Amino acid sequence: MPVLKGIDLDIHDNETLVILGPSGQGKTVFIKTLVRLIHPDSGSICYDGEELLTLSHKQLYRFNDRIAFVFQNSALLDFLSVQDNLQLYLLMHKAISPRDLQRRTLEALHFVGLDDDVLDKFPEELSGGMRKRVAIARAMVKRPQYLFYDEPTTGLDQTNAEKISELIKMLKKEISATSIIVTHDIKLMRDVADRVALLKDGLISFVGDRDEVSEQMLDFLYE
Amino acid sequence: MNKSQKFFVGLGDKTIAFFTNVYDMTYLLLQTIKALPRLWFYRRQLIEQIYIFSVKTLPIAAIIAVFIGLGATVQGTYQSSDLLSRAITVNVIFKSTILELCPIVLSLVLAGKLGASLAAEIGSMKISEQIEALETLSLDPVGFLVMPRVVAGLLMLPVITIFANFLAMFSSFFVSAVISEWISPQEFYSGLEMDFKTFEMYFGNLIKPAVYGLMIALVGSHFGLQTSGGARGVGESSTKAVVISAILIVIWDYYLGRLLL
Ligand SMILES: Nc1ncnc2c1ncn2[C@@H]1O[C@H](COP(=O)(O)OP(=O)(O)OP(=O)(O)O)[C@@H](O)[C@H]1O
Ligand SMILES: [Mg+2]
Numbered sequence: 092m093p094v095l096k097g098i099d100l101d102i103h104d105n106e107t108l109v110i111l112g113p114s115g116q117g118k119t120v121f122i123k124t125l126v127r128l129i130h131p132d133s134g135s136i137c138y139d140g141e142e143l144l145t146l147s148h149k150q151l152y153r154f155n156d157r158i159a160f161v162f163q164n165s166a167l168l169d170f171l172s173v174q175d176n177l178q179l180y181l182l183m184h185k186a187i188s189p190r191d192l193q194r195r196t197l198e199a200l201h202f203v204g205l206d207d208d209v210l211d212k213f214p215e216e217l218s219g220g221m222r223k224r225v226a227i228a229r230a231m232v233k234r235p236q237y238l239f240y241d242e243p244t245t246g247l248d249q250t251n252a253e254k255i256s257e258l259i260k261m262l263k264k265e266i267s268a269t270s271i272i273v274t275h276d277i278k279l280m281r282d283v284a285d286r287v288a289l290l291k292d293g294l295i296s297f298v299g300d301r302d303e304v305s306e307q308m309l310d311f312l313y314e
Numbered sequence: 315m316n317k318s319q320k321f322f323v324g325l326g327d328k329t330i331a332f333f334t335n336v337y338d339m340t341y342l343l344l345q346t347i348k349a350l351p352r353l354w355f356y357r358r359q360l361i362e363q364i365y366i367f368s369v370k371t372l373p374i375a376a377i378i379a380v381f382i383g384l385g386a387t388v389q390g391t392y393q394s395s396d397l398l399s400r401a402i403t404v405n406v407i408f409k410s411t412i413l414e415l416c417p418i419v420l421s422l423v424l425a426g427k428l429g430a431s432l433a434a435e436i437g438s439m440k441i442s443e444q445i446e447a448l449e450t451l452s453l454d455p456v457g458f459l460v461m462p463r464v465v466a467g468l469l470m471l472p473v474i475t476i477f478a479n480f481l482a483m484f485s486s487f488f489v490s491a492v493i494s495e496w497i498s499p500q501e502f503y504s505g506l507e508m509d510f511k512t513f514e515m516y517f518g519n520l521i522k523p524a525v526y527g528l529m530i531a532l533v534g535s536h537f538g539l540q541t542s543g544g545a546r547g548v549g550e551s552s553t554k555a556v557v558i559s560a561i562l563i564v565i566w567d568y569y570l571g572r573l574l575l
Contacts (some may be wrong), residue, residue, distance in 0.1 A: 128446045152452040160450040166443035170435070180451045183355070 093132070094120045096293045107263055107270040109280045109301075112290030113313055118273035119163060121290065122241050125271065126158055127151060138237075156184070159230030159268075163241040165222040167214040173200075173225055174210040177232050199228040202265065203258055220251035227258055231266065238262070240272040244279050256282040277309060335558075339536045342456065346464050346532070349457035353465065356457055363466035367527070371424060371474055378420055379478035383485030386411045391496055400497045404505030407486060412479040413518060418567050420478050421471065421526040425559040429534040432463060433555035436538025437548040445539070455539070463531040471527030472520045479519065518574045525570060526563050533559040 094117040102108050112118050123129040125136060127143055136143040138154070146154060167176050177196045181187050187195075197207065203224040214222055223243065230238060243259060244252035256279050263270050263283075273290075274280065280287055280301070287304050289297040289312050297308055315323065353360060390407040391400075398406070436459055439445050445455050483506075490496045497505075537551040537558070 123446070126450060128449060152454075155450055155452040158450065160447070162443040162447060164442045166447035168444055168447065169439070169442075179453075184452060 094293055095124070095131070098134075098290075098293075098295050100288055100295060100298065102269060102271060103286070105267060105269055106285040107259075107272065107283050108286050108288065109284035110271070110273045110288045110290050110295075111275065111277065111280050111312065112273070113275055116290055117293050118275070118290060119241055122239055122271065122273045126155075126160060126239060128160075156233075157236040158239065159233045159235035159237075160239045161223075161226045161230050161241065161243055163245065165214075165219075165226040167222055167225055167229070169214045171213075172210065173212050173214070173217070176214070176225060177210075177229050180229075180233055195232055199231040200225075202231060202262070203228045204254070220247050220254070223247065223251075223255060224258070227255070227262065231262055234266055235268055238268045238270045240270065240274075242274050242276075243272065244274065244276045252276070252279070253282075259283050280304075335536070338540070339532060342460065342536050342539070343464075343532055345456045346461045349454060349461040350465075352454075352457050353461070356462055359458060359462040360465060363462040364470060367428065367463075367466040367470035368473060371427065371470075372477070374423065374427065375420055375474045375478045376481055378423060379416060379481035380485045382411060382415055382419060382478075383482035384489050386415060386482075387486040387489050391490060395496075401501050401505035401508065404486075404490070404497060404502055405508045408483065408506050411482050411486065413514065414567070414571075416478050416482050417475050417519070417523050417526070418563065420475055421523060421530070421563050422560055424471070424474075425526075425530045425563060426556050428467070429530045429555045429559045430552040432531065432534035433538040433541075433552040434548050436460075436535055437541030437551040438545075440539060440541045441544060441547060460531075460535040460539075463535055464528055467527030467529075467531035468524050469527070471523040471530075475519060475523040514574060518571075521574060522567065522570050525566060529562050529566070530559050533562065 098121065110118060110121065120129055124131050127136070127146075130144070134144075138157075143151075143154065167173075168179070171179065174196060177199060178192055181192055181195065196210075200207070200210065205221065205224055205228070209217065209221065209225070214225070217225065227243075240259065243255050247255060259270065259272070260283055262268070270283075272279070272283065284301040287297075287299065287301050288295050289304075289308060291312055296312075297304070349356075386407050390403055394403050394406070436445075439459075445459075448455050448458055487499070487502055491499050491502050534552075534555040537555040541547045541551040
């Protein structure tokens with residue numbers, strides 16, 4: 092059974108697009124498809140006119156340089172310290188001086204509101220909210236052109252969720268990336284979205300500016 | 315569906331699952347070989363795995379080796395001292411211990427220890443999206459996770475086995491010549507030297523554990539990467555990893571033994 096059916100969606104440069112939909116509607120599948128973590132059975136995904144689905148492995152890894160993905164489970168590598176998690180990408184792929192590396196790490200860490208003493212901790216020693224912040228910091232260190240968030244506020248309490256949506260807005264300004272967020276959190280959508288797409292039963296029922304989203308639409312979405 | 319249909323459908327599913335696993339493991343091995351040129355790039359991971367496959371397994375290897383040596387000697391001397399000369403008894407104990415007993419027991423135990431933890435580690439990374447996170451960081455999961463483990467297994471199991479063989483022989487010497495004075499040290503030594511087949515002693519001792527090490531790492535990684543469905547899936551993967559690699563080890567032990575004769 093197909094999870095997603097005939098989705099047609101344009102994403103504009105520098106916007107924050109929120110794809111809103113109830114749980115289990117294929118939001119995670121959709122956002123992972125956008126970066127080819129999941130290969131769709133058919134269709135096309137273009138970035139600046141370049142087809143993603145036909146890229147070779149090498150080209151895909153080069154494309155990955157332009158994106159960063161904040162996973163629903165944060166997905167920090169649990170055998171690495173926070174510092175190594177933040178630095179892994181730059182260490183493995185970029186010729187960067189130790190000083191610059193340290194500077195960029197701390198910059199990202201402070202940006203998400205964490206102190207230097209978490210650097211030596213391991214993911215399992217952090218709270219869920221802190222892990223999410225580290226995941227956002229790890230995305231920031233990459234300085235991506237496109238930022239993907241899968242349910243960034245799910246599983247967090249009100250205060251933490253608000254902090255995360257604040258961070259998403261700040262980060263967007265800081266590195267002026269195009270942000271794509273999938274969530275079922277209406278409040279997050281109202282806080283951060285420029286444009287909104289509503290996803291239900293594997294179809295997009297509406298795309299438009301945030302202010303065009305009416306209560307009826309949301310009622311219909313979550314009925 | 316009636317009973318017989320159910321039986322054949324079940325049989326068919328099992329057969330398909332079996333060949334799918336064989337295919338996937340072969341494919342994983344090929345991918346691992348393809349990732350080998352990137353060994354230097356993944357050197358940090360390799361060093362870490364070498365550490366896990368060697369230093370961390372030495373204590374358990376030492377305990378096993380010492381007691382294999384003791385056990386084999388006690389049995390061997392009791393069972394055959396009336397039939398064979400003492401030097402020949404030592405020779406038989408020596409060869410069966412270091413060519414069969416020690417490598418295979420050690421590999422089976424390490425299949426339990428390393429194979430299970432490897433499958434669980436990779437499996438829990440799989441279900442918590444860490445494998446996908448690696449992809450988005452342009453790190454190939456096979457290069458980053460599987461290849462270092464396979465190489466570490468391939469290189470380190472022979473080392474551990476040699477270490478264990480020495481210990482086993484030492485404990486054998488200790489119990490037969492030092493504690494009980496059943497045999498004199500000179501006789502013991504001449505027993506070791508008898509009909510010494512250099513090729514088997516050196517290469518058989520290296521090749522077999524190398525193959526087992528590769529298999530433990532490959533099978534563990536394979537089932538780890540196949541994990542789905544939460545904590546329970548992780549448990550299932552690590553059980554499968556242990557069972558399958560243990561079966562493969564005993565089968566290969568026979569065929570490699572024949573091949574290397
Ligand atoms: N790799 C995949 N390929 C195809 N289908 C998948 C894949 N992963 C999950 N699915 C299926 O897609 C459906 C939607 O799952 P998905 O995780 O995308 O929902 P979701 O909207 O993100 O839900 P939640 O809000 O709980 O995170 C589920 O029925 C799931 O079984
Ligand atoms: Mg989801």
